[in-house]
Amino acid sequence: MTGYRPDRAATADRVSPSPGFGQRFTLFVDTEEEFDWTAPFRRDARAVTAADAIPAAAGRLVEQGAAPVFLVDHPIATDPRAIAALAAALEHDRVGVGTQLHPWVSPPFEEEVSARNSFLGNLPLGLQAAKLDALTQAITTAFARGPRIFRAGRYGLGPGTIELLAPRGYRIDSSMRAHYSYAGEGGPDYSDVGNHPFRVAGLVELAFTTVFTGALRRAGPSLHRTADRVPRGHGLLSRTGLLNRVSLTPEDMPLADALEAVRVAIGDGLPILNLAFHSPSLVPGHTPYVRDAADLRAFWRWWDAVLALLAQRGVASASEGEVVAALG
Numbered sequence: 001m002t003g004y005r006p007d008r009a010a011t012a013d014r015v016s017p018s019p020g021f022g023q024r025f026t027l028f029v030d031t032e033e034e035f036d037w038t039a040p041f042r043r044d045a046r047a048v049t050a051a052d053a054i055p056a057a058a059g060r061l062v063e064q065g066a067a068p069v070f071l072v073d074h075p076i077a078t079d080p081r082a083i084a085a086l087a088a089a090l091e092h093d094r095v096g097v098g099t100q101l102h103p104w105v106s107p108p109f110e111e112e113v114s115a116r117n118s119f120l121g122n123l124p125l126g127l128q129a130a131k132l133d134a135l136t137q138a139i140t141t142a143f144a145r146g147p148r149i150f151r152a153g154r155y156g157l158g159p160g161t162i163e164l165l166a167p168r169g170y171r172i173d174s175s176m177r178a179h180y181s182y183a184g185e186g187g188p189d190y191s192d193v194g195n196h197p198f199r200v201a202g203l204v205e206l207a208f209t210t211v212f213t214g215a216l217r218r219a220g221p222s223l224h225r226t227a228d229r230v231p232r233g234h235g236l237l238s239r240t241g242l243l244n245r246v247s248l249t250p251e252d253m254p255l256a257d258a259l260e261a262v263r264v265a266i267g268d269g270l271p272i273l274n275l276a277f278h279s280p281s282l283v284p285g286h287t288p289y290v291r292d293a294a295d296l297r298a299f300w301r302w303w304d305a306v307l308a309l310l311a312q313r314g315v316a317s318a319s320e321g322e323v324v325a326a327l328g
Helices: 049-063 080-089 125-143 217-228 233-239 255-267 293-312 320-327
Strands: 024-031 068-072 096-101 149-152 198-200 203-205 210-213 244-247 272-278
Touching: 024 049, 024 096, 024 149, 024 320, 049 068, 049 080, 049 293, 068 080, 068 149, 080 125, 096 125, 096 320, 149 320, 210 217, 210 255, 217 233, 233 244, 244 255, 255 272, 255 293, 272 293
Parallel strands: 024 068, 024 272, 068 096, 096 149
Antiparallel strands: 198 203, 210 244
8 A cells, every 4th residue: 555644543542752851852763774865775775884984973962962862773783893883872870772674685585676665664564564573573582672763764664564553562653744745746645744753553653853944834734735836836936935834954955944844843842853864874875965074064053053953942851751751
C-alpha cells in the first residue's frame, strides 16, 4: 500500500510533557551510511567513514547546550569503526542513541530494492517486523542499551508500522515530518500532522518540527497545499514574505528563516522543538547540503546561531532520557 496518511483522530490525541518540564528542544541525528543521494538505492552502499566526525561534533553540540540523540541504522550499528565513534560520543552524559531504519540496507533482504520499497511502510508487515527486530538487536548489542526512540528512514511509516514499536520497547516515534507529504513518491502523507506530540499505538509521536512563517502563517497548511497546484507558487509566497515552510534543520533551510521559525515556535508555545540533521553532513561531499568546506562552515554557523537563540530564549535541551520520561 502507498500513500499512507495518519488518522486525523489519532493525531488529535495530544500529549503534554510532565509538569516542570518547561519548553525544551530535542536534536535527533539521522546517523547513517554514505550514499549517492541522486542515484538509485543500493544494498552495497554501506560506507561509514563520516562517523569518524561524530565524537567531535557531539562534543561541540553538548558544549553549546544540545543533547543529541544519534538514531543509528544497520551499517552504523554493525561496523566496528562506527560503533567506536558512537561509543566515544556516548561518553557525554547528555548524548543518546536510538534507531533509524533504512530498509534497503537492513536485513533480512527479501524485497526488491526500489524507490517504493525505500519506504519501510510499503513492505509486508512481517518483513518490517523482521528488519526492526534485527536492527534493534544490533543496536542493543553494539551499545549495551535498548533503543527507545525510532525513526523510519525517509519518514517511511505505513499502515501498521507504528504498532510494531511499543511491544519492542520503543517509547517515542519520530518518523513523521510535520506538514510534509511523500505521497508523490509512493510514501506517506503527513500534511495534516502538526508539531505537538500526540499519543498513538501505545507510544508518543514527536514529529520533526516544521514551522510556517510569514504574514499568512496561520493559514499555512491549507495555503501551502493550494500553492502546490500553482506554478512557482511556493517561491512567490516566500519572496513576498507571505508564507515560508521551515523545518528545523541546517540542511536546505537558510539561517534567517530558521531563526524566525524558532521565534514563531517559541511564541506559539510549542512544548518541544524537534531539530535534526544527517550525520554524513558532518563531512563535506556526502550529502547535497554539505558539498565542500564552505558548506561545512555554514552548517556550523547555523547551529551556533540557532543554539544561541534557544539559550537566549531560555529553551533548554532535552536528553533522550528526559524526553522519554516527560512524554512517556
